[in-house]
Amino acid sequence: MCGIQKCFGEVKAVRNGNFNLKKGEIHSLIGENGAGKSTMMKMLYGMYAIDAGEIKVGGQVVEHLTPKIAIDRGIGMVHQEFMLVNELTVLENIILGFEPRKGITIDFEKARENVQKYIDQYQMDIQLNKKINQITVGEAQRVEIIKTLTRGAEIIILDEPTAVLTPQEARRLFEILENLKQDGKSIVFISHKLNEVMQISDRISVMRQGEYIGTVKKEDTSPVQLTKMMIGREVFLNIEHKKAKAGVPVLKVEELWTSGEKEISKIRGISLEVKSGEIVGIAGIDGNGQSEFIEALTGLRKIEKGKVFLDGKDITNLSVKKIRKAGMNHIPEDRNTRGLNRSLSIKENLIAVQLDKKPFSKGILLNESGITEHAKELIKKFDIRPQNPDTITQSMSGGNAQKVVVAREVSVAGKLLIASQPTRGVDIGAIESIRSILQDVKTKGLGVLLVSADLEEILSLSDRIVVMHEGEIAGSMYAEEANEENLGLLMMGGNKVREGEEKH
Ligand SMILES: Nc1ncnc2c1ncn2[C@@H]1O[C@H](COP(=O)(O)OP(=O)(O)OP(=O)(O)O)[C@@H](O)[C@H]1O
Ligand SMILES: [Mg+2]
Known part of the structure; x- marks a missing residue:
């Protein structure tokens, strides 16, 4: 991917995106919330059209990518929110849309055999007859991976796959990724966890605010250097634990x-x-x-x-x-349905729970400047991007949307x-x-x-x-x-x- 640009209305999500993936490597893509990682990969998977730049797969320029063309070219993507159908079985989900036919009926026998081959090859521990709502998150993720493999994926994109896993499950995922790599598959791994990135990557590419910053080999870098590349300063996650005065x-x-x-x-x-x-x-x-x-x-x-x-x-x-x-204040786990009203702006979301409090209300009228000032303060304190209080939250990156919810909940007594x-x-x-x-x-x-x-x-x-x-x-x-x-x-x-x- 070369010189990629992508705008959403006013927002320049990707200004200069570069990414090259080799055969048989695990390549991490890292950067702050809103840096453009998901957008880059959704373009590679054909979900968004590029505004400018070039995408080559196997040396050939591909124009007008769609998910269907991407799949034909051997590209698969495992999204962070899994796209599995709860009421169907694991097997039905895997073959959905790609069912082998026997006359007009689905050839389940053949499908099962084919899928089982991949399960055995990568020792995936998946039970094909279970319904999706009976399996664990880790298992659902393996189902998504198998799904890409059965569609012939040579390139597998994983967008923050470990965010929902236990350490044990993450370790198992890494074993699977290693095996896929041994078989010559190429893996794109998006993560905010630098210890994982350092453990599993061959190379690491960094983006910052829509720009490509650089690519380094794992052996040549360190978490400190990567953090600097991502945000331009050092960060110390081991915050001193303050003793409880219960x-x-x-x-x-x-x-x-x-x-x-x-x-x-x-x-x-x-x-x-x-x-x-x-x-x-x-x-x-x-x-x-x-x-x-x-x-x-x-x-x-x-x-x-x-x-x-x-x-x-x-x-x-x-x-x-x-x-x-x-x-009781509550930062809900599902920011999309409970935490935020996606069609409202940052500032409207920030006051959603305290409309009847000063300084936001003047009698029955909302105090517009009070609301804006309050929003600006929280945007600054929580480093919410974009910084415009009128931004509709629908268009924000996952991490920035989360910051809006946290800001609101900790700012009410x-x-x-x-x-x-x-x-x-x-x-x-x-x-x-x-x-x-x-x-x-x-x-x-x-x-x-x-x-x-x-x-x-x-x-x-x-x-x-x-x-x-x-x-x-x-x-x-x-x-x-x-x-x-x-x-x-x-x-x-x-x-x-x-x-x-x-x-x-
Ligand atoms: N569908 C969309 N409509 C409008 N703006 C969007 C859309 N998708 C992404 N953006 C904007 O593009 C920028 C990049 O977002 P993207 O989701 O690619 O970031 P990211 O690096 O994946 O961040 P995160 O780590 O938070 O997932 C953000 O400013 C975001 O608000
Ligand atoms: Mg993302």
């Missing part, structure tokens, strides 16, 4: 039961306490009930049995609005902040600032309930950690006793604490 309980959950999206995500009798001035981290593999649990606490899902108290007040099954009013995956998909500079903001929130005396699939995040922020597995608490410990290994084990369901055993 006070009174602000959140008390007693024997909570609720329904689940899946069998393993039903909540079965969870009890938990968060005190003011402490961060309690909930670790667990995605889909083990974390989302359902948080929905129940925040009024989005009906509590079937049990009680929730916020600052001593019974908030069980109250409305979302009443719970917010009682002092409350008793308890629930932060679900607060730094998912956010770049290293923003991770640094969001994490130190969460610590500030705690030092100011709020209780923080942190849900994260990122163990490093759980470990670096939490004072206490509970691990959820299949809708129950599999174990809990103080941060000092925890490490990636013992947490990882609990997350997989090992060592479940039984009734009567001591819990913190």
Whole structure:
């Protein structure tokens, strides 16, 4: 890809994009939120047309790429939001749109044989008969990879594939990627995690604000150099952990039961306490009930049995609005459907929950300049880009949209902040600032309930950690006793604490 340009209206997403991928290499593409990584790769996969520049595949210029042409040219892409159909089986998903036919019926026999070949070759551990809603995130990702392979992919693009994986699952993904590479496939790996990038890449390309910065070989670089290339300064992620001055309980959950999206995500009798001035981290593999649990606490899902108290007040099954009013702030994991109103601007989203407060309202009229000033302040503090408060959030990159939600939720006073995956998909500079903001929130005396699939995040922020597995608490410990290994084990369901055993 050479001299690529791409605008979305006013926004120059890519000004000068260059990227070259060799046969049989793993090539990481890194850069801050909004640098243009996803846009570059969506152009390579034919989802967006390029405005200028040239794309060559196998030495040949390809014009007017579409996903169909891209697939014909051996290009496959695994998006961060998987595009699998929940009601269909794994096998049906893999062959969807490419079904082998026997007369007018689908030849499932042949399809199964063909798919199984790839599964065996790469030791993927996929069960073809299961429905998508019965499999784990890691498995869904392997299904997406198989899907590209069965369509003949020689180039596989993975956009932030490890953001949703446990360390164990990430390790397995890397083994698969290594095997694919050995077979001569070329891999594009987008990630914000430099330790992964340093572990798996042959070469690394860096983008900054739509510009190509450079390409380095793994042996010739270091995380420090890569960070400098990405943002022009050094970043220290090991924020000093501030000790908790835990006070009174602000959140008390007693024997909570609720329904689940899946069998393993039903909540079965969870009890938990968060005190003011402490961060309690909930670790667990995605889909083990974390989302359902948080929905129940925040009024989005009906509590079937049990009680929730916020600052001593019974908030069980109250409305979302009443719970917010009682002092619960929430950074939801799904910023697209719950966190943001995508058709509104940054500034409108920033005040969405506090319209009736000064300095935003003057009687019944909204105070326009107050709103804009407030927005500008938060945009600066959180380094939200683009900086124009009138930007419609629909058009923002994943990480920047997330920053808007975080900015809003930590800027309203409350008793308890629930932060679900607060730094998912956010770049290293923003991770640094969001994490130190969460610590500030705690030092100011709020209780923080942190849900994260990122163990490093759980470990670096939490004072206490509970691990959820299949809708129950599999174990809990103080941060000092925890490490990636013992947490990882609990997350997989090992060592479940039984009734009567001591819990913190
Ligand atoms: N469909 C779109 N419409 C308008 N603007 C867009 C669109 N897609 C991306 N942009 C803008 O293009 C720029 C690059 O976005 P892109 O998603 O490529 O960034 P990224 O490097 O993948 O960031 P992240 O790490 O946050 O995913 C951003 O400023 C974004 O707001
Ligand atoms: Mg992206």
